Each structure stands twice: as structure tokens, then as C-alpha cells.
Amino acid sequence: MTQAQLAQGNDPLLAVRDVSVVFGGIIALNGVSFDMRHGQILGLIGPNGAGKTTLFNCLSRLYQPSSGDILMEGKSILSRPPHRIAEIGIGRTFQNVALFPNLSVIDNVRVGAHARTSSDIVSDSLRLAWVRRGESDMNKKVHGILNYLDLEDVAHTVVSGLPFGTQKRVELARALAADPKILLLDEPAGGLNHEEVYVLGDLIRKIRDDRKITVLLVEHHMGLVMSIADHVVALNFGRKLAEGTPAQVQADPDVIKAYLGSKDQ
Amino acid sequence: MSAAEEVEVVTEGQAVEAVPKRAMTLGYGTSLIVLAVLILIPLFVKNFIIFQMTMLLIYALAVMALNILTGGSGQFSLGQSAFYAVGAYTSAILMEHAGMNYALTLPVAGIVCFGFGFLFGQPALRLSGVYLALATFALATAMPQLLKLGYFEHWTGGVQGLVVTKPDAPFGLPMGQDMWLYYFTLAVSIGIYLASVNLLRSRSGRAFMAIRDNEIAASAMGVDVALYKTLAFGVSAGITGVAGGLGAIAVQFVAPDGYTIQLAISLFLGMVVGGVGWLPGSIVGSAFIIFVPNIAEGISKGLSGAVFGVLLFLVIFLVPHGARQVAIVAQQLAAKLKKN
Numbered sequence: 001m002t003q004a005q006l007a008q009g010n011d012p013l014l015a016v017r018d019v020s021v022v023f024g025g026i027i028a029l030n031g032v033s034f035d036m037r038h039g040q041i042l043g044l045i046g047p048n049g050a051g052k053t054t055l056f057n058c059l060s061r062l063y064q065p066s067s068g069d070i071l072m073e074g075k076s077i078l079s080r081p082p083h084r085i086a087e088i089g090i091g092r093t094f095q096n097v098a099l100f101p102n103l104s105v106i107d108n109v110r111v112g113a114h115a116r117t118s119s120d121i122v123s124d125s126l127r128l129a130w131v132r133r134g135e136s137d138m139n140k141k142v143h144g145i146l147n148y149l150d151l152e153d154v155a156h157t158v159v160s161g162l163p164f165g166t167q168k169r170v171e172l173a174r175a176l177a178a179d180p181k182i183l184l185l186d187e188p189a190g191g192l193n194h195e196e197v198y199v200l201g202d203l204i205r206k207i208r209d210d211r212k213i214t215v216l217l218v219e220h221h222m223g224l225v226m227s228i229a230d231h232v233v234a235l236n237f238g239r240k241l242a243e244g245t246p247a248q249v250q251a252d253p254d255v256i257k258a259y260l261g262s263k264d265q
Numbered sequence: 266m267s268a269a270e271e272v273e274v275v276t277e278g279q280a281v282e283a284v285p286k287r288a289m290t291l292g293y294g295t296s297l298i299v300l301a302v303l304i305l306i307p308l309f310v311k312n313f314i315i316f317q318m319t320m321l322l323i324y325a326l327a328v329m330a331l332n333i334l335t336g337g338s339g340q341f342s343l344g345q346s347a348f349y350a351v352g353a354y355t356s357a358i359l360m361e362h363a364g365m366n367y368a369l370t371l372p373v374a375g376i377v378c379f380g381f382g383f384l385f386g387q388p389a390l391r392l393s394g395v396y397l398a399l400a401t402f403a404l405a406t407a408m409p410q411l412l413k414l415g416y417f418e419h420w421t422g423g424v425q426g427l428v429v430t431k432p433d434a435p436f437g438l439p440m441g442q443d444m445w446l447y448y449f450t451l452a453v454s455i456g457i458y459l460a461s462v463n464l465l466r467s468r469s470g471r472a473f474m475a476i477r478d479n480e481i482a483a484s485a486m487g488v489d490v491a492l493y494k495t496l497a498f499g500v501s502a503g504i505t506g507v508a509g510g511l512g513a514i515a516v517q518f519v520a521p522d523g524y525t526i527q528l529a530i531s532l533f534l535g536m537v538v539g540g541v542g543w544l545p546g547s548i549v550g551s552a553f554i555i556f557v558p559n560i561a562e563g564i565s566k567g568l569s570g571a572v573f574g575v576l577l578f579l580v581i582f583l584v585p586h587g588a589r590q591v592a593i594v595a596q597q598l599a600a601k602l603k604k605n
Contacts, residue, residue: 060485062481082481082484082485083484083485083487083488083489083490084487085485085487086485086486086487087487091485092485094481094482094485098479098481098482099478099479099482100474100477100478100479100482100483101478101479102474102477102478103471103474103475103478107471107474110468110471111471111472111475111483111486111488112486114468114471114472114475114486114487114488115486115487118468119467119468119469120469121464121469121496121500124463124464124467124468124469124470125460125461125463125464125467126463127463127467131467131468134468135467135468174486178486178487
């Protein structure tokens with residue numbers, strides 16, 4: 001599938017415009033701009049300290065950029081608090097998996113649907129008819145997602161006892177429950193073995209294809225990024241180093257230098 | 266993570282797995298048995314025991330309220346006695362000064378305390394863990410003095426407190442005041458217990474537990490952390506307020522020194538003994554804080570405090586997860602027996 005086929009119209013789904021982040025005297029991000037098109041898998045790469053996580057945290061609204069703007073479907077997201085990001089269709093996973101460890105798999109995924117449902121404590125306490133209806137609709141959706149990600153067997157297991165790879169799938173399921181338009185994945189390959197990484201790569205691509213979800217992949221694992229990304233942005237020292245297809249970025253002399261340099265450490 | 270901790274996590278996971286859907290509640294069968302016992306006992310015992318059982322239910326409500334806050338949303342409180350006091354005084358003042366029906370004063374006490382808890386939750390948002398415990402501790406120490414203030418004396422009765430009239434059984438039912446109040450309290454408690462179970466199983470309850478487990482992840486899922494944390498405080502304070510109101514009616518008396526930090530600590534103790542996060546454990550915790558001091562006194566009058574301490578130590582040493590742990594072990598034993 002080419003990029004042109006995937007793009008729906010010319011407007012980017014998400015636009016990062018000249019974003020800078022300064023912590024005290026340290027410039028963590030320096031005027032970074034790029035666009036994400038509908039249905040794209042965009043890989044964001046860079047050596048340690050390049051600013052990947054900083055950018056990721058700006059997107060999930062944990063950090064406020066010092067300047068620049070981030071637009072989702074043409075509207076700035078910077079005035080939104082972190083808990084109002086899910087409702088505009090931005091879902092995320094966490095670097096070292098941040099599930100709700102004492103809840104079952106299904107309850108984790110149900111929390112994922114929080115932004116897509118509504119209730120109040122009085123109606124919830126009395127379990128009013130509209131609350132019951134909402135819960136049963138949501139449960140249908142949740143079971144659909146659990147089936148899709150092959151998690152039905154462990155639906156009622158508490159997540160803290162599950163293997164790491166399964167926990168990663170639960171996290172994906174939780175993110176999908178919010179019907180995201182864009183999925184931010186923070187180093188999904190971290191902690192997985194060689195084989196698991198490629199299984200995960202196939203899964204990410206499948207999610208994009210089946211659910212028309214745009215994916216931002218922040219990743220150290222070059223093999224994964226190069227095999228599934230349509231478009232790659234390389235950062236180093238807070239600046240955008242290169243941008244283009246995986247092949248273009250891989251051949252870029254600046255990128256090669258940045259990575260070889262990081263290997264000297 | 267050490268090997269020992271890992272084993273702990275695994276066994277805990279399996280233990281909870283055994284009760285997948287009702288991790289926070291009881292099965293229907295067990296609930297019905299407990300309910301039957303609670304309904305039948307008063308028919309065979311003396312009035313004083315009935316009064317103690319009424320107090321058992323009232324403290325169980327207050328322990329459950331704390332359980333929703335701590336077990337549900339992960340926030341600590343050593344200030345529950347303050348909410349209990351506000352509920353008790355609200356009911357007492359409405360009954361004695363406004364002549365309101367005792368039953369009607371309870372929802373008012375609940376709403377007043379909900380508001381109080383919700384407002385207190387706002388500044389408490391900036392605190393967590395031990396710091397929140399300290400802030401609530403401050404609230405508990407301040408409350409008895411606030412109630413004694415001369416400014417409110419006309420309403421609160423100052424140091425003297427207020428005497429509350431015990432209600433008679435309505436519709437000419439042939440039962441004494443104590444028995445009627447017991448069944449009334451039982452009905453209120455069941456209603457609140459069911460509502461709490463519903464709440465914790467719903468979207469709001471899941472939001473509480475998500476915050477307890479991981480605030481940042483909860484926020485990324487769209488949970489308004491500040492709102493749900495204050496709501497948890499409000500709900501907890503509201504239920505504690507109703508318990509306070511019922512307590513005032515049962516004891517027939519409210520006075521500032523009845524609601525000291527000692528009460529808050531007792532409720533905290535009751536929660537731990539019952540099992541943090543397990544609502545049915547609240548009644549076991551309540552029984553512990555009501556009856557164990559008496560048992561301790563029976564063993565040694567002069568050293569009752571020390572005996573209580575030893576008993577408490579034994580409980581937390583043998584069953585650190587409280588009554589919940591006992592229930593889980595019992596359930597596993599029952600399952601084994603069935604297999605054989």
C-alpha cells in the first residue's frame with residue numbers, strides 16, 4: 001500500500017509545528033516540525049536524548065512546549081489538559097507498560113473506554129437503566145477488542161500476573177477501546193525478544209489496516225521501524241535530522257553519523 | 266523485584282483470580298446467609314446486644330466508606346471522625362432544633378458531608394500518601410474543638426452536646442425502640458452497601474481504581490483525576506455522615522469528645538482488619554473495633570490496652586490482608602473439599 005493510497009485528502013491528521021521545549025537552560029526540542037497523514041505509520045527515531053520522549057510527552061500533554069503548536073485535524077491541542085486528549089482521538093501506550101496492575105484485563109480495557117462513555121456517581125450507584133444500557137454496549141465493544149487481540153482467555157485475570165508480552169497487548173487493547181484516530185506508541189518493542197518484536201510489528205500494521213488508525217511509533221529498535229513505518233522522522237539533540245521513507249532516512253549521512261556516534265559511548 | 270516478592274504477586278493474582286467478578290464483593294449465596302443471620306439474631310438476644318449490633322452496622326458503614334476511599338481510589342484518611350461528627354451533628358441539630366423526622370435527617374447529613382468531603386478533597390488533591398494522611402489527621406484533631414466553639418453553641422450545645430430522642434417503631438409495630446432502630450439501620454446499611462457495590466462496579470468505580478493503580482495512565486484514558494479523587498472523598502464523607510447520623514440516633518447523644526481522632530484511628534483499623542478494598546470485610550473490621558476491646562478487658566482489666574495490642578498484632582501478623590484473606594482461604598478449602 002503506498003502512501004498516496006493511504007492519505008485521505010491533503011490535510012494532515014496531526015501537525016507538529018515548530019515545537020520547542022526548554023527545561024531550564026537545556027533545549028530538549030528545537031523547532032521540530034512534521035506532519036502525520038491519515039493511515040500512516042510514522043516512525044520517530046533518534047539516539048538516546050534526541051528528544052523523542054519529550055516530543056511524545058508534548059503530544060500526550062504531559063509537557064507544555066515553550067513555543068510552537070500541535071494541531072489535531074487543524075485544531076490546537078495545547079490548551080487541553082492531559083485527560084481531555086483521549087476524547088479527540090489520541091490514544092497512547094507507555095514505555096514500560098503502565099496498566100492498572102490490580103484490575104483484570106477486561107477492567108483495564110473498560111477504563112480505556114472511559115472517554116467514550118458517560119455517567120455520574122448517582123446514576124452509577126443506582127445502576128439506572130441508561131447506565132446498564134451503556135455498560136452492555138461498552139462490554140460488547142470491549143469483548144470485540146479482546147477477541148481481536150486474542151485476549152479473551154485471560155479476560156478475567158489480574159494483569160500484574162501476566163507475561164510482559166501479553167501486558168503489551170492489553171495496553172494496546174486499552175488504547176483501542178477509546179476509538180483513537182491516532183495511536184502513540186512509546187517504544188513498544190522495549191523488553192521484547194527478537195521474535196516477539198516482529199509479531200508486534202505485524203500486529204501494529206494489522207491494527208492500522210483493519211481500523212484505519214494512524215500510528216506514531218517512537219522506537220529504538222531500527223529493525224521494527226524500518227520494516228513497518230511508511231515515513232520516518234529522525235531526531236538528534238532536539239532537532240530534526242532527516243525525514244522521508246525508511247530507505248531515504250537509512251541512507252542519510254547525518255543519520256548514520258548520529259547513530260555511529262552514539263555507538264562510541 | 267526479589268524472588269519472594271514475585272511469589273507473593275503470583276499467589277495474590279491467583280487468589281483474586283478465584284473470585285473473578287466479585288473481587289470486591291460476596292457471592293449471592295454467602296450474602297443471603299449473612300443477611301439471614303443479621304435479620305434473625307435480634308429476635309433471640311437482649312436489648313443491649315441489639316444496641317451493640319446496631320453500632321456494629323453503623324461502624325461497618327463508616328469502615329466501608331473509608332474502604333471506598335482507600336481501597337477504591339487509593340487515598341488515605343485519618344480524618345473520618347470529622348465527617349462522622351458532622352453527620353451526627355447535622356442529624357441531631359435537625360431533629361432537636363428543627364423537629365425533623367429522624368429518617369429524613371439522614372439524607373441531609375449525607376449530602377452535607379458529601380459537600381464537606383468534596384470541598385476538603387480539593388486542597389487534599391495536592392497531597393498523597395502519608396502527607397494526605399497527615400492533613401486528614403489535622404482535620405480530625407480540629408473537629409472536636411470546632412464543635413465546642415462558643416459561636417455555634419446555640420446550635421451544637423457546646424461542650425454539653427445535644428440529647429437526641431430515640432424514635433419509636435412506626436405503624437404500631439410490636440417491637441421495642443432498640444429493635445426498630447436495628448432493623449431501620451440494617452435497611453439503610455443494605456441500601457448503601459448495594460449502592461456502593463454498584464458504584465465500584467461502574468464506570469466511576471473503575472475510574473477510582475484506575476487512579477489508585479496509575480494516575481498518569483488513568484489521565485491518558487480520559488479520567489479526570491482531580492474530579493474523581495474529590496468525588497471519592499465526597500462519597501466516602503457522605504456515607505460516613507449517614508453513619509454518624511445513625512450513630513447519633515442510636516446513642517441518643519452527640520458531644521464533641523465522642524468524635525476524636527481515636528474514632529478515626531479505630532475506623533482505619535477496622536478497614537485494615539477487614540481487608541483493604543474488600544467491602545464485605547467492613548463488617549468484620551467493625552466487629553473487631555467494637556468487640557475486641559471488650560474481650561481484651563475480659564482477659565485483663567488493668568492491661569486491656571496491652572492485650573488489645575497483642576490481639577491486633579496477632580491479626581496483622583497472621584492475616585495481613587485481613588478478613589479478605591480468610592475468605593479467600595476458606596473459598597479455596599471449600600473448592601478442594603468439593604473436588605474430593
